[in-house]
Amino acid sequence: MNLDVVFSGVGGQGVVVLSDIYCEAAMLDGFDVAKAEIHGMAQRGGSIVAYARIGAKVESPLIETGKADAIVGFEILETARALPMLKQHGTVIVNKKYIPPNCMVAGAKPKKAEDLMALVRAKALVHEVDGIGIAQKLGNLLVVNTILLGALSALPEIPVKTVSFEQAIAGKIKEKYVNLNLKAFQLGRESVLMS
Amino acid sequence: MTSKIAADKPGSFALLNGDEAVARGAVEATVKVAAAYPGTPATEILESIAEVAKEFGIYAEWSINEIVAAEVAAGASMAGVRSMVSMKHVGLNVAADAVMTLAYTGVEGGLVIAVCDDPALHSSQNEQDTRFFAVHSKLPLLDAGSPQEAHDMAREAFEISEKLGLPVILRLTTRVAHGKARVKLGTFQKISRRADFDKNGSKWVMVPSNAIRQHRVLEGRLAEAKRLAENSGFNVLEDNGCEIGIVGSGVGYYYARSVLNTKKFSWLKLGFVHPFPEEAVKKFASKVKKLIVIEELRPYIEENIQRLCLQVSGKIQLGLEEIGEFTPDNIRQALAKQGLTTQTEKQEPVDLPPRPPALCPGCPHRAFYYALNMVNQSVNCDTDKCVGCDICEYACSFEKEKVFNPLKSRIRSVRINQTLNTAVTCKACINAPCIKACPEEAITQSKETGSIVLDETKCKGCDWCIEACKYGAITRHPTTHKAMVCDRCDGDPKCIPACPESALSLGGKSNDKIVTGDIGCYTLGVLPPVNAVQSCLCMGAGISQAAGMIHAGVKDKVFSVIGDSTFFHGGMPGLLNIVYNKANVCVIVMDNSVVAMTGHQPTPGSGKTAMGTDAKIVKIQDIAKAVGIEKVEVIDPYDIKTATAKIRETIEYNGPSVIISQRPCPLLIERGKPREIKEECNACGICVKAFGCPAISLQKDHAEIDSSLCYGCGVCETVCQFDAIRRKEK
Incomplete structure (x- = not known):
């Protein structure tokens, strides 16, 4: 059986890098991995989604609708957008940050963050992570995604070892930021374990 | 690392x-x-x-x-x-x-x-x-x-x-x-x-x-x-002794494997697909009773198998399209219809506002497009806000004639129906028909601002200009019987601040200029609210498409927008061609000195090679002059006033011309100080609805700038007509 995770956010939030670290960690534990993402035109400020699949053998990189085990949402609207991917009673880790899209331009009706969260809660087991709050405590707003990775690592369904996550972070992040990110990972982890 | x-x-x-x-x-x-x-x-x-x-x-x-x-x-x-x-x-x-x-x-x-x-x-x-x-x-x-x-x-x-x-x-x-x-x-x-x-x-x-x-x-x-x-090892046969054999290539084949129980089928993955491995496929076909082909885009394998006179289920039988990509979802759906796997539960679609790609905050392309849209700038009215109070008419007549008399106003309040109102004034058309209609040569157009200027000493009140104006923006003075037309008060229209509903704004949206586009980030100029570009065919096509339209005899001024790298790639022959065959295209090169769309690769204008060594910097203005373009302007797109004036110059110019809009991609340079909204903001919305910067959003009674998104380009300060945006201190 494969374990399928959807990473969803807005261009520039680090969705691709984070899903890479997750896959690198899974590979350290001997899992086969495949992931999909889109670069180029789709990247300019638009919605970004990356699919990461791990297992003994992974045949293809895309996740089926309604089959994802978990969603890691970097932003509330994009989390709600990824919901149809999630299986019934799947898990959602959501960063409590709402970036409203430019509705004036798109001609669509805006939604309130609370309404979007209600949609998410109706379908999934939700772990809300105050990524920005924790990051502020660490004094660097750029570690929000590592905090989310820590939260993901704490889910019981994720079979990847904590030490592998830490090793993958150390392999991917610039040396002088490694300790900061390991701390962020730990705090993210605790935010789920303590809740 | x-x-x-x-x-x-x-x-x-x-x-x-x-x-x-x-x-x-x-x-x-x-x-x-x-x-x-x-x-x-x-x-x-x-x-x-x-x-x-x-x-x-x-x-x-x-x-x-x-x-x-x-x-x-x-x-x-x-x-x-x-x-x-x-x-x-x-x-x-x-x-x-x-x-x-x-x-x-x-x-x-x-x-x-x-x-x-x-x-x-x-x-x-x-x-x-x-x-x-x-x-x-x-x-x-x-x-x-x-x-x-x-x-x-x-x-x-x-x-x-x-x-x-x-x-x-x-x-x-x-x-x-x-x-x-x-x-x-x-x-x-x-x-x-x-x-x-x-x-x-x-x-x-x-x-x-x-x-x-x-x-x-x-x-x-x-x-x-x-x-x-x-005999290629890339053509992999997995014979599970089953009745149905699945042949495929590319990623689509693996989707089929991930939605089916692989043990219940025999499989042939083709990797060396041309020349077509006929014998390998025949051998596979002989082991199974039914062949199914899974391949994205065109039915290449399917047609080759049919040529071997073998029965095969392909695109039509499975209901799979040649259009778009395969996903595990559409493959499952197709195979479930054949009874080969189960359908999955339908997911409720969620109705959410889209988040389409957009030009980044601070993008020089947005600034230039704004200038281009501003070329025939006029006072525009938002019908959602206008209540038909006529105060603009009073403001205008007072400014121009020092009386409060709507009949002497250059702007007209118009009731479209019982609930819909608007205000109409001069649209400052390119090649304005009123100028051509005037037998007395009393109407001219300002080269700098594009305003229609009426010389009252020459006007005989014949009304021909009134008939020529398709907007109904020219009126007759009640006492002098001469024509009246809005001159935008030298760029500072008094009707705008007078409007109690903030329905009026100075904007431009041309419907009398053609802008051919090309391939790159700036293609996003086709999307609202920029709406500046009207074509995108292939690398370098815009310049020659523009020329073709001119030779066909279009009346409008034709611009062609192309990025620096696209210009080097495929635009240079087109530029030479418009000089040789004389087409009065104004070619706009959006020069951010990098291939931004694909992730900032260097160009001949960057001074670096792929391997990071120094290279000679090739200047686009030198190329333009070398092929014989006589009017070449280099402008800074952040300076919207100058940009607009230079664009306007090219409209009057008789011959092919080049404007180089030069600014490095903001993603490559250090951010400036973010901007913030001041109290003066009245939520007119021009910064969102006409300029369209993703860092700015419109709240109920004011605009808001997200300082984490703002690049600090400061162009919004120029765009704002109420001096309501400033640099954020601290």
Whole structure:
């Protein structure tokens, strides 16, 4: 059986890098991995989604609708957008940050963050992570995604070892930021374990 | 950190995308020369090779376009070394002239043409299927369905190329090129060759007598290629002794495997797909009762199987389209209809506001488009806000005549129906019909601002201009009986601040200028609210399309917008052509000195090469002057006033002209101080609805700037007509 995770956010939030670290960690534990993402035109400020699949053998990189085990949402609207991917009673880790899209331009009706969260809660087991709050405590707003990775690592369904996550972070992040990110990972982890 | 593809650890795994895997395979196979032009989703092939080029003694370059890249690779191959050229699918059209005849000349050192198709057009202008180019050019083609295959095929392709004496096409699709997976690395081969060219070989000289001979040689090589395809390890047969056999290629084949119980079917994965391995397929067909084909885009395998007079279920029988990409969802749906798997539960769609791609905050393209839209600037009225109170008319008549008399106003409040009101005034048309209509030459247009100016001493009150104006914006003075027209109060219209509903704003949206576009970030200028660009065909097309319209006799002023890299790629011949054949196009080069869309690769204007060495900076203004353009302007797009004035100058100018809008891509430079909204903001919305910066959003009674998104370009300060935006201190 494969374990399928959807990473969803807005261009520039680090969705691709984070899903890479997750896959690198899974590979350290001997899992086969495949992931999909889109670069180029789709990247300019638009919605970004990356699919990461791990297992003994992974045949293809895309996740089926309604089959994802978990969603890691970097932003509330994009989390709600990824919901149809999630299986019934799947898990959602959501960063409590709402970036409203430019509705004036798109001609669509805006939604309130609370309404979007209600949609998410109706379908999934939700772990809300105050990524920005924790990051502020660490004094660097750029570690929000590592905090989310820590939260993901704490889910019981994720079979990847904590030490592998830490090793993958150390392999991917610039040396002088490694300790900061390991701390962020730990705090993210605790935010789920303590809740 | 060293590059992922440089690790000398054969047998170990790395997380690579398809492009990186191709690069690794090529480096393992001792590629010596690699050339490419950036294009999603193929960019990272050359990028990854360039990153390790010095370490491995490779020469890597960003060529100015795909045919040049193909010719560079061909030259290296003629000199006996292994070479690679990579491109996106449409790039192969550009390179086609070289590639078609390269099939005749053949190669000396192995030459691999790596091509990435883009089903579903994630970042492209068409969905062509490169497998058919292989048929067209008679070249062997390997079709990769995963990063591991991409790696193995790239490595093997050089061997095949040298065995056959032919270039080999390696095809990827977006989900392979930009999908990452665990890839098992191979050893670095030890092949050392001295570059040398046999000057006596007639096979390189494709004059007719040689070429017809080489055509025969090609047919022989193709027959040999077919033998290789029949026995290729890339065509993998998995015989599970089942009734139904599934044949496929590319990533679609793996979707089928992931939605089916693989043990209940027999499988044939085709990787060496051209020449078509007929015998291998016949053998597979003989083991099963029914054949199903799963392949994205066109039915290449399906038609080849039909040619063998075998029954097969393909596109039509399965209800799978040639349009768009496959997903596990649509494959499951198709196979479930055949009773081969189960349907999954339908998911409730969620109705959410979209988040489309947009030009980034601080993007100089947005600023330039704003200036372009402003060229025929006029006072516009938002019908959602206008209540028909007529206060604008009073404000105007007081400003112009010092009386409160709506009949003496240059702006007219109009009731469209019982609930819908608007205000109408001069739209400052390009080639304004009122000017042509006036028999007394009393109406002129300001060169700087585009305002329509009426000389009352010449006006005889004949009313012809009133009839000529399609907006009904010219009126008759009640006492002097002369024409009245809005002059926008020298750029500071008094009606705007007077409007109690903030319904009026100074804006421009042309419907009397044509703007042809091209391919790059600036293509996003087609989206609202910018709406500035009206075409996008292929690299460099905009300039010549504009010329074609002019020769066809269009009345409107025609502009052509093109990026710097696209200009070097395919725009230069078009520019020379409008000089030679005299078309009064105003060519606008959006110069951000980088290929921004594909991830900031250098251009001939950047002063750097793919390998990071210094290069001569080629200036676009020099090229424009050299081909004979006499009016060349270089402007800073952040300076909207000057930009608008220069654009206007080109409208009056009789001859082809070039405006170079020069500003580096903001993603490459340090951010400026973010801006913030002041109390003066009255939520008129121009910064959101006309300028459209993603960092600004409109709340109920004011605008808001997200300082984490703001790049601090400050253009919004110019755009705001109420002086309500300032630099954020602290």
